[in-house]
Amino acid sequence: MTRKRRVAFPRMDNYNVALNYLVETGLDCTCVMAPPMTRRTLELGSKYSPDFVCAPFKYTLGSMLELLQEEHVDVLLETGGVCRLGYYGALQKQILHDLGYHTEFIDLASMGKHKARGYYDVLRRINPDASIPKALRALKDGVQAVRYIDAIEDRVRRDRGFEVQRGSMNAALDTFLAELSAARCRRALDCAYRKASQTLDNIALNKPEHPLRVGIVGEYYTVMDEFGNHNIERILAYMGQGVEIHRWMTFTHRNLEYNEQADLALIAPYVRYSMGPTTSATLAAALRYAGAGFDGVIHVKSFGCTPEVDAMAVLQNISVDRKLPILYLSYDSQTADAGVQTRLEAFYDMIDMKRKKQS
Ligand code: SF4
Structure with a gap:
């Protein structure tokens, strides 16, 4: 053999x-x-x-x-x-x-x-x-697995800050990923997704009607990689009374469903041309979060990422025009957990105070 x-x-x-x-x-x-x-x-x-x-x-x-x-x-x-x-x-x-x-x-x-x-x-x-047909079938299933991962992670991101039993959503996510990893056919993939959805449905939440909401935007790799961005989504979600986290940038949105023309139309008051691999999407997402009344946005990028450096100047304008607080985080190999934690805490305090002042 x-x-x-x-x-x-x-x-x-x-x-x-x-x-x-x-x-x-x-x-x-x-x-x-x-x-x-x-x-x-x-x-x-x-x-x-x-x-x-x-x-x-x-x-x-x-x-x-x-x-x-x-x-x-x-x-x-x-x-x-x-x-x-x-x-x-x-x-x-x-x-x-x-x-x-x-x-x-x-x-x-x-x-x-x-x-x-x-x-x-x-x-x-x-x-x-x-076998080509077998490879194509697996590719189709693999794409579906990516969609499932993005859908489950999106739910966890939004709700983990409000769970009654701390860590239950992360545990559900870990179980889901382990089952997906062991799956060797489409049925097993679908089953893992259904099971994870049901588990998440059953997790008790203590979520206010209007929680603080923060959108994460930025460079493709760093924004998606938890280790690379020092776990900002998890850290911020658990601050204070909890924060609902949104992130548009996923493989599904950027690679499977992306409509750049729609984003360019949305950001036309600020930029006239596409500015790079994720820049238009970054700006469009920030504008959508502003329009939806989010409390703040965090811009994430790798140090030296030219396309996202360009985005920062436009984000400053969006921040002023739409009164949207934006925290800029830039990562390199020297970035330390403590520095990220401190900046997130300060950002949380700021958006929390702003919300209290408004209500
Ligand atoms: S230049 Fe920016 S978008 Fe490109 S790989 Fe580097 S960090 Fe990512």
């Missing part, structure tokens, strides 16, 4: 669960899951990264190095992107090569314009014997 090829990719928060499904059921390979991000991941990545790169480069390089140091990996995948992320795969491949790792490296950014042909070639490189 031939050994299954071992496929890995850098950690991407909870979406790894969906990629695991795709590799195991669609490509007939063994998925080697990267360990959760820790300080060590970041230190490893920073050690071998050029100083000026943005933090996602360091996180993903550190994650790949941990995988290669601890596991046998046949194929390592790196994603592409529309900012300089598109060049990162090539650079990371060179760094790993210079460090003596010669694992097959597939850079999805190098697929060129013909995406369908590119994906077909990638599939053949990973497993020449993989």
Whole structure:
């Protein structure tokens, strides 16, 4: 019997669960899951990264190095992107090569314009014997798994600050992710989602009619990666009487359902052109939160992220025009938990006082 090829990719928060499904059921390979991000991941990545790169480069390089140091990996995948992320795969491949790792490296950014042909070639490189219909079915299911993850996380984000039994929503999320991870067919995916929805329905909440509401906006990777943003959603949710947290930026919204023209129309009073991979979405989300009467917005980005630096000047204008408090958080490898915590506490105090003054 031939050994299954071992496929890995850098950690991407909870979406790894969906990629695991795709590799195991669609490509007939063994998925080697990267360990959760820790300080060590970041230190490893920073050690071998050029100083000026943005933090996602360091996180993903550190994650790949941990995988290669601890596991046998046949194929390592790196994603592409529309900012300089598109060049990162090539650079990371060179760094790993210079460090003596010669694992097959597939850079999805190098697929060129013909995406369908590119994906077909990638599939053949990973497993020449993989069945195309089976891979397509698994891809469809994997996309559904991503939608499920985003839907469950959205509920948890909104309500975890108000649970009667502290930690019950996080526990439900962990169980859901474990079940999704073990699923090997669409029925099991659907079942895990239904079960998690019911569990969340049954969790007792002590939620006021008009809770404080905060929208999180910003750069794709840092905004979604809990370790990378130092758990701001969890920390803020539990402050004071609880905070309802919203975040538009998810894989589902940005990659599966995105309508950039609609966002550009919304932000037209502030900008005339698309400004980068997530900038229009960041500005549009901030305007929607302002329109819905949110108490504040937190802008999250990696240090040196050019598209989101551009967004900040426009956010200042939105903040003044719409009287919307905005906290700006910029992360690099030196960012410490205590600094983030202090700034969140100050922000919470400010929006809480503002709300009390208004009522
Ligand atoms: S969006 Fe910004 S932080 Fe993210 S990869 Fe691109 S430049 Fe780096």
